[in-house]
Amino acid sequence: MIQASKLIPQGKGLAAAMLKRASTIELDWDLRQKSRFEVTDSAGRSIGVFLQRGTVLRGGDVLVAEDGSLVQVWAAPQQVLRITHCQNHGTPFDLIRAAYHLGNRHVPIELKPDFLQIEPDHVLADMLRAMHLIVNAVDAPFEPENGAYATGGHAAHHGHEQHAQEAQEAHGHGHGHSHAPSHDHGHDHGTGHDDHGHVHGPDCGHDHKH
Numbered sequence: 001m002i003q004a005s006k007l008i009p010q011g012k013g014l015a016a017a018m019l020k021r022a023s024t025i026e027l028d029w030d031l032r033q034k035s036r037f038e039v040t041d042s043a044g045r046s047i048g049v050f051l052q053r054g055t056v057l058r059g060g061d062v063l064v065a066e067d068g069s070l071v072q073v074w075a076a077p078q079q080v081l082r083i084t085h086c087q088n089h090g091t092p093f094d095l096i097r098a099a100y101h102l103g104n105r106h107v108p109i110e111l112k113p114d115f116l117q118i119e120p121d122h123v124l125a126d127m128l129r130a131m132h133l134i135v136n137a138v139d140a141p142f143e144p145e146n147g148a149y150a151t152g153g154h155a156a157h158h159g160h161e162q163h164a165q166e167a168q169e170a171h172g173h174g175h176g177h178s179h180a181p182s183h184d185h186g187h188d189h190g191t192g193h194d195d196h197g198h199v200h201g202p203d204c205g206h207d208h209k210h
Contacts (some may be wrong), residue, residue: 001038002045002046002048002065002067002069003047003050003065003066004048004049004066004071005051005066006064007055007057007061007062007064008061008062008064009058009061010058010060010061011070011072014062014070018070019062019070019072022062022069022071023041023042023043023045023071024041024042024071024072024074025039025040025041025042025047025073025074026075026076027039027073027074027076028075028076028078029075029078029142032057032073034049035050035051035052035055036049036051037049041071056146057073058073058075059073059075059143060072060073061073074141075142077139077140078140078142079138079139080117080118080119080120080137080139080140081117081118081119081121081124081125081136081137082115082117082135082138083095083118083133083134084114084115084133085132085133085134086133089132090133094131094132094133095115095133097131098133099116101127101131102118102124105124107119107121108144109144109145110143110144110145117144118144120137
């Protein structure tokens, strides 16, 4: 097992050629919040990740292994609830109101200009439907917002530029592999399969299936 304990947020300072040679790992949100775990990268190597407690990995982050090789992190598609406002009777303000209520419940939320994403929760889904919002289950990468006063994750890694320099000096070891898949992050990786199907609020004007 190869140990990786250095993190370069978003690969800042690394040459594009080095990132191209980096192996990759795809991790869901639960795993990206852990500071100690073992995973297999795209080159088939067992990587033991040992990071500062409180660190949160984001898609695009780069880990530096003890042998100087680079491992790029991607957010794996997972089941999430995507929340949009009803085109017929709703407005974008409905999403702001929904984000407020979800935030009061300390729910991790991914904020996008035209939708929200949360982890599956049928109680919250019912609440959102009662607010005349549309709730769909999709498979997609999940990148919730950091807390406004978060001290973990990228904020805890002030030495990332030094780590990037060390990686450069290590001659960009990546075992010559270029296994990084083509990622189109932000797009759906599957179709909706919510337990409630395609669910709308009561005034949405769409057909409802019960």
